[in-house]
Amino acid sequence: MPRMTMIEAIRGAMDVSMDKDDDVVVFGEDVGYFGGVFRCTQGLQQKYGRTRCFDAPISELGIVGAAIGMAAYGLKPCVEVQFADYVYPAYDQIVSEAARLRYRSNGEFTCPIVIRMPTGGGIFGGQTHSQSPEALFTHVSGLKVVVPSNPHDAKGLLIASIEDPDPVIFLEPKRLYNGPFDGHHERPVTPWSKHPLGEVPEGHFTVPLGKASILREGSAVTILAYGTMVYVAEAAAEETGIDAEIIDLRTLLPLDLDTIVASVKKTGRCVVVHEATLTSGFGAELAALVQQHCFYHLEAPVARVTGWDTPYPHAQEWDYFPGPARLGLALRETMEA
Amino acid sequence: MAVAAKKASVRSKSDGKSNSAPVAPKPVDFNKEQELAAYRDMLLMRRFEEKAGQLYGMGFIGGFCHLYIGQEAVVTGLKMALIEGDQMITAYRDHAHMLAMDMSPRGVMAELTGRRGGYSKGKGGSMHMFSKEKNFYGGHGIVGAQVSLGTGLAFANRYRENKNVSLTYFGDGAANQGQVYESFNMASLWKLPVIYIIENNRYAMGTSVSRSSAETDFSQRGASFRIPGIQVDGMDVRAVKAAADLATEWCRSGKGPIILEMQTYRYRGHSMSDPAKYRSKEEVQKMRSEHDPIEQVKARVLEKKWASEDDLKALDKEVRDIVADAAEFAQTDPEPDASELYTDITH
Ligand SMILES: Cc1ncc(C[n+]2csc(CCOP(=O)(O)OP(=O)(O)O)c2C)c(N)n1
Ligand SMILES: [Mg+2]
Numbered sequence: 001m002p003r004m005t006m007i008e009a010i011r012g013a014m015d016v017s018m019d020k021d022d023d024v025v026v027f028g029e030d031v032g033y034f035g036g037v038f039r040c041t042q043g044l045q046q047k048y049g050r051t052r053c054f055d056a057p058i059s060e061l062g063i064v065g066a067a068i069g070m071a072a073y074g075l076k077p078c079v080e081v082q083f084a085d086y087v088y089p090a091y092d093q094i095v096s097e098a099a100r101l102r103y104r105s106n107g108e109f110t111c112p113i114v115i116r117m118p119t120g121g122g123i124f125g126g127q128t129h130s131q132s133p134e135a136l137f138t139h140v141s142g143l144k145v146v147v148p149s150n151p152h153d154a155k156g157l158l159i160a161s162i163e164d165p166d167p168v169i170f171l172e173p174k175r176l177y178n179g180p181f182d183g184h185h186e187r188p189v190t191p192w193s194k195h196p197l198g199e200v201p202e203g204h205f206t207v208p209l210g211k212a213s214i215l216r217e218g219s220a221v222t223i224l225a226y227g228t229m230v231y232v233a234e235a236a237a238e239e240t241g242i243d244a245e246i247i248d249l250r251t252l253l254p255l256d257l258d259t260i261v262a263s264v265k266k267t268g269r270c271v272v273v274h275e276a277t278l279t280s281g282f283g284a285e286l287a288a289l290v291q292q293h294c295f296y297h298l299e300a301p302v303a304r305v306t307g308w309d310t311p312y313p314h315a316q317e318w319d320y321f322p323g324p325a326r327l328g329l330a331l332r333e334t335m336e337a
Numbered sequence: 338m339a340v341a342a343k344k345a346s347v348r349s350k351s352d353g354k355s356n357s358a359p360v361a362p363k364p365v366d367f368n369k370e371q372e373l374a375a376y377r378d379m380l381l382m383r384r385f386e387e388k389a390g391q392l393y394g395m396g397f398i399g400g401f402c403h404l405y406i407g408q409e410a411v412v413t414g415l416k417m418a419l420i421e422g423d424q425m426i427t428a429y430r431d432h433a434h435m436l437a438m439d440m441s442p443r444g445v446m447a448e449l450t451g452r453r454g455g456y457s458k459g460k461g462g463s464m465h466m467f468s469k470e471k472n473f474y475g476g477h478g479i480v481g482a483q484v485s486l487g488t489g490l491a492f493a494n495r496y497r498e499n500k501n502v503s504l505t506y507f508g509d510g511a512a513n514q515g516q517v518y519e520s521f522n523m524a525s526l527w528k529l530p531v532i533y534i535i536e537n538n539r540y541a542m543g544t545s546v547s548r549s550s551a552e553t554d555f556s557q558r559g560a561s562f563r564i565p566g567i568q569v570d571g572m573d574v575r576a577v578k579a580a581a582d583l584a585t586e587w588c589r590s591g592k593g594p595i596i597l598e599m600q601t602y603r604y605r606g607h608s609m610s611d612p613a614k615y616r617s618k619e620e621v622q623k624m625r626s627e628h629d630p631i632e633q634v635k636a637r638v639l640e641k642k643w644a645s646e647d648d649l650k651a652l653d654k655e656v657r658d659i660v661a662d663a664a665e666f667a668q669t670d671p672e673p674d675a676s677e678l679y680t681d682i683t684h
Contacts, residue, residue: 030543033544033548033615034543037542037543056549057513058480058481058511058514058541058549059513059514061515062515086480088479089514089515089516123399123400124399126460126461126462126464126478127461127465127478128464128477128478128479129400129478309682313678314400314451314457314461315451315455315459315673316459316672316675316678319675320678
């Protein structure tokens, strides 16, 4: 099986989808001629022409709004928002139109769009280039929210998202584009070409939305993670020697509650980790669900390890980022509780 | 400048009821003091950013760093028309704007390196700095966002009945954001003293103006809101100054907003990691060698014998010393203390 980076896998997913279905169109800022700032669409315009892969002006609201109209008529737009931090102008269209179209039209229309966007910190982007806004989308009924953590899943999930009849917010942790970054910023990241999860099938395949994967089996505590945090969790488990089971959620909406509940019932302990801020973060939803469904199996309170409730600082990036040390501490506390 | 000056014109759909449209002014020759002041200001910006580029290469600056090199005449010419209290607001290509507002090179450079002596205590980085004292309202990383804010600053001026003007800068790419037009409408409706300065450097990241804009004459972008606009050779500091005089007078006399399209060019990549595959080396070289804003002034100063080569070298040395001091500070000043994580947070 070929090995590739997450960028190549994402590009491959769009390539396969465009090849298979003429209704798939790809556009966004710098996406056509330039091939995207992270190179995710490189070569697609050459291959499919300017009518199917093209540049849009810096108009996030207009881009997403137009995509919704295209989708209502039956096209399948896969648009890129250059950084998740730029999506807010489009938020109105996403919430008020995309998420409601099916409901509002009594199911006559659906909105098969995918909005891809790089998320997360770790590149010294500061407050406007580092955010993880997933909870702003999981809070909206009518959206699906996907966060891949490796090239294999990125390709399979993106193809599934493009083929899905409803709007999908596809969040790409930018620190994972080139390798499984585990929070140890002081050392180089293993490239995907040397990692088993860098192996990606050629051609068409899907990873179903709503299905988590178990990254590491364990019996002492369940770590619920997604995106970059799954590797932080791996590092923390190794460094503390705690036999943690790590669940990579892969899709936040729909959520694979069965896998979560089965694991927590087995381990009796649960730590939730995400890079986004704590208050009203997706971790709050996870913690609530775990206590609701696993209350009599819990040996300790559900812990949350997250970014702080502040903007993402420029200088103190690694104080903000919930790395293996912070997660390790929470794991120990949860084991001792 | 070939691309701009010839076309310089005013486009305002006037029906006679609105203000009579301003005419693009001819560049007025500078006197000796003006030439030398403009030269020094632009040189400081250039050397400052060259140093920032070096520090980035050495790993002292991380993340984003958008250099303004090539565009210096724009902020410099506009600065020459300001009075006490005028506000400036811009996007993320902001280092020269801050220097033009007399903010300290040390404070700016230390912000780039993420140190506690930076204007945002190191927590903002290159794109996010402010100074109340110097009337600089940021430093904004979200394309177009500052345009609405600048409009609000202008409202505040009118409300307070001062004579101040809001200098609201944005790029050719930002000119396609919806909120720009919401702002235009309000500014014109309420006759707000705001100069919308569109720095048209022909590219928004890797996308050229022609691939993103249906109307590439940015001075016309206010036409349907009855906002007049002028195209200006933004590589000639005298042309910028002349347009700035006109625009500030326009605003201060209560005629409402005005647009200045500054036709300019950035020599460097969009940010520090830019493969620059979207334009040719020749295009960049041509602008550098034929239209450089600093070289233009230098040639005039030497020709008029207002300074000798040696005088200019001494000036360069003076500027380099300021930059060296800022760089030294930015490398030695400590990073913010961990306790800073939770300061300036709304609770
Ligand atoms: C809302 C938003 N969308 C996209 C971006 C990414 N972005 C940053 S700069 C830029 C290009 C802007 O070009 P222009 O306005 O011409 O300014 P210039 O960089 O040329 O000074 C883009 C697309 C952003 N920062 N914010
Ligand atoms: Mg531009």
